[in-house]
Amino acid sequence: MSDRKVIxxxxxxKKEFDMVDGMSSISEALKLMKHMxxxxxxxxxxxxxxxxxxxxxxxxxRHVLAQDRAPDRVxxxxxxxxxxxxxxxxxxxxxxxxxxxxxxxSRAPVVDNRKIIGIVSFTDMVNGLMANID
Numbered sequence: 001m002s003d004r005k006v007i008x009x010x011x012x013x014k015k016e017f018d019m020v021d022g023m024s025s026i027s028e029a030l031k032l033m034k035h036m037x038x039x040x041x042x043x044x045x046x047x048x049x050x051x052x053x054x055x056x057x058x059x060x061x062r063h064v065l066a067q068d069r070a071p072d073r074v075x076x077x078x079x080x081x082x083x084x085x086x087x088x089x090x091x092x093x094x095x096x097x098x099x100x101x102x103x104x105x106s107r108a109p110v111v112d113n114r115k116i117i118g119i120v121s122f123t124d125m126v127n128g129l130m131a132n133i134d
Contacts, residue, residue, distance in 0.1 A: 005091065005105065006092050007092070007125075007128050007129065007130060007132055008042055008089065008091065009087050009088065009089050009090070009091045009092075009093060009096050009110055009120050009125075010089035010090065010110070010111075010118075011128060012093060012120060012124045012125055012127065013103050013110045013117075013118035013119060013124060013129030014103045014119050014120070014121075014124060015118045016034075016099070017040075017042055017109070017116070017118065017119045018033050018034055018039045018040075018041050018042065019041070019042045019043075019044050020032055020042070020043055020055070020076055021043070021044055021045065021076070021114070022043045022044075022046065022053060022075070022076050022077035022080065022082075023072060023075060023076070023077065024058055024074065024076050025071065025072050025074065025075055025076070026064050026071040026072070026074045026075070026079075027071040027072040028072075029041050029055065029076050030060070030071065039056065039057045039106075039107070039121075040054055040055060040056045040057065040107055040119070040120070041054070041055045041076070041079070042054055042055075042084075042093055042109055042116060043055060043076055043080050043082065043084075048124070050128040051082060051083035051084070052082070052083065052084050052086070052109060053077075053081060053082030053084055054080060054081050054082075054084040054107075054108075054109065054113070054114060055076055055079065055080040056106070056107075057083075059079050059080070059081070059085070060079070063111075064079070065079075074123060083121055083130070084108065084109060085099075085103060085105060085108055086108055086109050086110070086111040086116075087099075087108045087109070087111070087120055088110070088111070088112070089110050089112050089117060089118070091113075093125040093128055093129065094126040096120065097122065097125050098114040098124060100122060101131075106121060107120065107121035107122075108120060127132065
């Protein structure tokens with residue numbers, strides 16, 4: 001058995017994130033954005049049986065900016081990804097990194113009891129690993 005310390009997603013995730021409504025325009029969503037380093041906006045559920053969504057800055061670049069669409073005329077729901085793949089806070093970051101690689105993800109919300117409690121990225125996982133190297 002290995003003596004390697006297990007680093008959990010909960011230990012490396014960012015606890016601050018930006019949440020928007022899917023009906024918001026891209027302009028409104030960007031104005032609401034407070035945490036620029038997250039590079040994404042999480043899209044809130046419309047009701048209990050709905051699922052969370054995610055809007056990456058790269059989605060805005062590809063689907064609004066590159067196509068010369070007016071940000072005030074494009075709604076978040078038109079270009080977001082929904083449902084979003086979520087991560088359990090107790091997952092080992094090694095498995096989280098493998099999942100990201102296999103599914104082509106760069107970041108994902110961390111969900112506990114059907115509520116978003118944070119967001120995790122490859123950068124967060126590597127920084128967590130570096131902080132735990134003896």
